[in-house]
Amino acid sequence: MPRPLPSAVAALILGLSGAALAQTQPGAPPPQASTPEQQVDALNGVFGQHPGARAVHAKGIVLEGRFTPAAAAASVSNAPHLQQEAVPVVVRFSDFTGIPDIPDNDPLANPRGLAIKFRLPDGSDADIVAHSFNGFPSPTADDFRDLLIALGRSGPDAPKPTPLDAYLAGHPAAKAFLTAPKPAPLSYGTLPYYGVNTFRFTNAAGQVTHGRYQFLPVAGSHYLTDDEAAKAGPDYLAGEIRRRVGVGPVAFRLVLQVAEPGDKLDDPSIAWPDSRRIVELGTISIAKVAADSDAAQRELLFLPSAVPDGIEPEDPMIDARSAAYPVSYSRRQGQ
Ligand code: HEM
Numbered sequence: 001m002p003r004p005l006p007s008a009v010a011a012l013i014l015g016l017s018g019a020a021l022a023q024t025q026p027g028a029p030p031p032q033a034s035t036p037e038q039q040v041d042a043l044n045g046v047f048g049q050h051p052g053a054r055a056v057h058a059k060g061i062v063l064e065g066r067f068t069p070a071a072a073a074a075s076v077s078n079a080p081h082l083q084q085e086a087v088p089v090v091v092r093f094s095d096f097t098g099i100p101d102i103p104d105n106d107p108l109a110n111p112r113g114l115a116i117k118f119r120l121p122d123g124s125d126a127d128i129v130a131h132s133f134n135g136f137p138s139p140t141a142d143d144f145r146d147l148l149i150a151l152g153r154s155g156p157d158a159p160k161p162t163p164l165d166a167y168l169a170g171h172p173a174a175k176a177f178l179t180a181p182k183p184a185p186l187s188y189g190t191l192p193y194y195g196v197n198t199f200r201f202t203n204a205a206g207q208v209t210h211g212r213y214q215f216l217p218v219a220g221s222h223y224l225t226d227d228e229a230a231k232a233g234p235d236y237l238a239g240e241i242r243r244r245v246g247v248g249p250v251a252f253r254l255v256l257q258v259a260e261p262g263d264k265l266d267d268p269s270i271a272w273p274d275s276r277r278i279v280e281l282g283t284i285s286i287a288k289v290a291a292d293s294d295a296a297q298r299e300l301l302f303l304p305s306a307v308p309d310g311i312e313p314e315d316p317m318i319d320a321r322s323a324a325y326p327v328s329y330s331r332r333q334g335q
Contacts, residue, residue, distance in 0.1 A: 043148060063245065087120060105224075149163070150162075183229070266314070303325055
């Protein structure tokens with residue numbers, strides 16, 4: 001397994017990559033279609049492979065609560081949890097990177113993750129896996145793998161311009177993602193999270209709506225100043241959310257951002273304008289930390305394509321993700 005190169009990622013995100021950006025080679029071959037194993041290999045190549053840990057979003061905490069659908073939810077989908085009855089949910093908040101002990105105040109720990117399982121009445125699950133940035137560095141899974149490989153080959157000793165410099169010169173969305181300011185959050189409960197990939201929703205009358213999930217914190221969005229972040233402890237987010245749910249539920253509005261004609265449905269690197277119609281899907285109310293959060297997160301496998309009737313993946317990246325996550329799961333179970 002290649003050595004992890006978090007310093008390359010750090011240098012980039014902190015804006016310290018001073019090399020002149022190269023132009024992409026006009027005659028370069030098109031990217032190869034990649035397997036789920038290659039996707040996970042590429043993540044391991046950047047962050048290392050750590051026993052028992054997810055290939056990415058390795059550090060996290062599991063909580064439990066309920067989801068209550070809003071009246072408008074059934075207008076877009078006949079999925080069981082979007083009708084009238086509240087259902088139990090399991091939520092995992094996480095830091096970015098595959099480094100399981102990354103300090104919460106490390107800039108690399110952004111974006112944060114929110115993964116949720118709706119426990120449906122028939123015993124199945126509906127999952128959403130979102131992060132705290134409205135966008136993604138890459139339009140497709142293959143493109144994402146190319147970015148990871150470039151990152152993995154651009155360590156401190158790599159000659160300039162590095163493979164990453166070359167990659168970013170031809171991929172402005174990736175550059176924008178990696179260099180966007182991402183301040184440390186006050187709390188896992190005070191960040192918006194974005195589903196980023198597009199799903200197709202069908203209601204009881206057969207009408208179709210294309211949309212992207214957003215989780216909007218009821219307590220508002222709150223961030224630390226750089227000084228506050230520097231003084232925060234390495235595990236401040238787990239302590240903070242434990243205290244916060246001890247005082248009262250941590251709530252998010254789950255909403256759907258609805259596509260307009262012309263919006264790209266298969267490119268999560270392009271955020272849709274904020275002016276798009278928003279449909280209220282319901283409220284997530286998180287009540288407590290799981291009794292054994294570490295055991296729970298080892299067991300949990302969130303799958304972006306785990307959806308009931310009434311919801312279907314539209315963006316092909318959703319199925320590509322759902323093929324890669326079980327590979328990481330098997331590796332972290334030692335299989
Ligand atoms: C082709 C693109 C992607 C690939 C190959 C990929 C790969 C992975 C892998 C291998 C895992 C670890 C799964 C596990 O061990 O259970 C993971 C977890 C995760 N990913 Fe992705 N991912 C992709 C896109 C995204 C996007 C677009 C988002 C945000 C919208 C995202 C957010 C997350 C989060 C939050 C987790 C942690 C889930 C949990 O708590 O279990 N990923 N990803």
